[in-house]
Amino acid sequence: MKQSLSLLILTFLIGSAWAKLAPPAPEEAAKAAESAARAKWTAQVGAYQLCQVQDRIAARFGSPRPAEAAAIPACVDPGPFAYTPPSEKPIEASGAHSPPGNAHSPPSTGAPSQPAAAAPKS
Numbered sequence: 001m002k003q004s005l006s007l008l009i010l011t012f013l014i015g016s017a018w019a020k021l022a023p024p025a026p027e028e029a030a031k032a033a034e035s036a037a038r039a040k041w042t043a044q045v046g047a048y049q050l051c052q053v054q055d056r057i058a059a060r061f062g063s064p065r066p067a068e069a070a071a072i073p074a075c076v077d078p079g080p081f082a083y084t085p086p087s088e089k090p091i092e093a094s095g096a097h098s099p100p101g102n103a104h105s106p107p108s109t110g111a112p113s114q115p116a117a118a119a120p121k122s
Contacts, residue, residue, distance in 0.1 A: 030085055037083045044078035051075035 024032070052075055 033085065034083050038081060041078060041081045048075055048078055 055075065
């Protein structure tokens with residue numbers, strides 16, 4: 001019972017710690033995207049090298065395949081690593097604009113777009 005209670009408290013503390021973390025900076029996000037692309041390319045190179053080794057082993061020890069066997073695709077070389085970061089759209093092209101009415105009287109000001117006529121003093 002005490003162990004499950006402490007585990008529950010620990011879960012809430014970890015959740016609150018994650019909630020307080022700041023979002024990553026654009027440079028960090030770009031670096032993370034590049035490292036993810038490099039990891040994907042490394043996996044492709046590993047798969048290509050494994051495919052080549054399997055082909056060599058099959059050529060050395062395997063018997064000829066029967067004619068009705070399905071064709072196996074050839075190994076595909078992934079080529080050298082080349083990362084091109086995605087181009088960032090300017091705000092105008094991203095479609096993140098406010099409705100046209102907000103351009104004349106922004107909701108944050110609370111003031112009407114045209115000055116109101118002064119009421120006569122009596």
